[in-house]
Amino acid sequence: MKAMVYRGPYKIRVEEKPEPIIEHPNDAIVKVTLAAICGSDLHLYHGMMPDTRVGMTFGHEFIGVVERVGPSVQNLQPGDRVMVPFNVYCGSCYFCARGLYANCHNVNPNATAVGGIYGYSYTCGGYDGGQAEYVRVPFADVGPARIPDWMSDEDAVLLTDAMSTGYFGAQLGDIVEGDTVVVFGAGPVGLYAARSAWLMGAGRVIVVDHLEYRLEKARTWAFAETRNFAEYDDIVVELKRSTGHLGADVAIDAVGAEADGNFLQHVTAAKLKLQGGSPIALNWAIDGVRKGGTISVMGAYGPIFSAVKFGDAMNKGLTLRMNQCPVKRQWPRLFEHIRNGYLSPSEIVTHRFPLEHIAEGYHTFSAKLDGCIKTLIVP
C-alpha cells in the first residue's frame, strides 16, 4: 500500500509499505478514505517529539471503511464507515474506566505519562497513522464509531481530533456566563475553541495570533475580537488594557510546542529541541489572565521540560487545567451541535492534497503558505 513515511526532520515521502495486519484479536484494519494533517503533526515533522523513528507513518486524524476485523470484534463489520478518535485506548484500565480515554495505561509501553496516539512517535506507543491507504486500529470495539448517515466526511474527519479538542479546550476553561475568554492561536483548534466558548456562555472571546489571514477567520467565522501580537510591543499589557486592567477570566493555549513571538524560546524549543515546547503562549496566558482565573492547555507539548513562568501562576492563584482530549466522550454532544448548525467544522478547510503530494501538503501547512488553515489528505 501507499503510505506517508517520515525520513528525518522536514523530510517525508510516499512509500510502498506492507499492508497492516491483525496483531491482536480486537484489531480492525481500516481502509482510509480521508485524513488530515494536524498542527501537532508539525511537531513530529520538525523532529521535536522524542523517539520519532524514520519509517513511521503519521496521521491521527482519519476516517475510513472497515476492511477486516479480528476474531473478538463484536461491534464492527467489514464495510462499516467509521470515524476513529486519535486516542488509542483499551476501554478497561483504571483510567479508561473513569473516562480518561486519552490517558490509557494499556496501550503505550514507551511512556506512562502519555496515552496511545495513532502515528505519533514511539513516545505515544509506536503506532502507524492514517496518512496511508490502510491503518491498524486496535480495540475496534472501543474507539471507532460508525459515521452517522447525515454527517459529511469532512466534518467526520475533523471530529477525530481538531473539533473535539477545540471544544474540549473551551470546556477545560470552566467558562461561566459573561466570562472574557482569550484564545492563543488561531489555527484550527484555536478557531474551534473560540466558537465553542460562545456555546458555554462567554461574554467576550479574544483570539491572539500573528497571522493576519487566520485572525480574519477568527473575526468572521468565530465571531471573535482579535489581537495581532506582532503589532503590540507587549501583548500582555494590551490584554490588560482591553479588560479594564482586570485580565481575562479564562485563557486557552491552543498553540503548544512551537509558539512563536520570542526568538530565544522558539529557537531553543523548535529548532534546537532543547525544550519540550516553547511556552510563549502559555506564559502570555499566565500573565494575561486575571488573578484566580483559569488556564486551559490543549496545545501539545513534548515530555522535555519547558521554561514556564510558574511563579506568576502560583502567586495569582490560577487554576491550570489540561489534557489530551478524550475524543469519544465529546462526540454525542458535538453531533447535536453540528446537526443544530451551531458548529460547522469543515468550513475552515482550505487545502486538499492527494496522498502522493503529501510532502507539499506538509510544507504548505508548515510554512503557512497560501492562507493555509486546515489541510486534508485524500488517499
Next chain:
Amino acid sequence: MTYTADKPALAPSSDELRARIPGWGADLDPKDRPAVPRERFDRAASGAHWDFPDRQPEKEPRERSIEHGMLPPVFGTSVPLRGASGALRRYAYARYSEGRAAHWLLLVLADRVDAWESHLASLATLRPDNPITQTGVLSEVRHHPLASRRGTRVDRSHTWMDPVLVAGPWALVGGTAVLAVRRVLGRGSRRRR
C-alpha cells in the same frame, strides 16, 4: 472597575449575544458539557467487553518505560529498534525513567542518529533520500511564496534557519567527502612526484 468590586462592564449582554451567535449558551449548564465531571467511573461506557485485554504477541523484545510494572497488552510495531539509534534508544528505556532528563535527551540524540543512519543507508538503495522532493519546497511555486510571507508574521526572524537545519548536514557530509577525496588524491600525486 477592577480597583473596585464590580467587573468592568465590557461584554455585550447575553441577550445580544444569543441573537447574534449561533448556539450561544447551549452548553451554559456544566451538566450539558460532555467531559464534566472529568472522572466518572463507568466500566461499561467504553464498549470494552473484557476486564483485561488479550495480550498482543511480543514477536521481538519490546522496549518499555521502567515506570511500567509490565509490558502493556497492546503496543505499536511501526519501526522496531535497529542500528546505533536502536542501541541508544534501548539504553535510554532500560536505564532512565521518564522523570529523568537523560531519558529524553538520549531519545532526541537517537532521533538525530536515526536520521543519519537512514540517509546513509538510503544512498545504497534505488531510491536515495532527496531533500528537494522530500521537503516539499517545490510547492512554494504554486502557493504564493512571497505574498504569503508579507505582513506581520513573526516567524520571518528565524525562517532562514530551516534550510540550514535541513541542508546543513548534507553540505557538511558533502564538504567532508570532497576534502577527504582531495586529501587522498593529493597524497597520491605527491607520492608520484
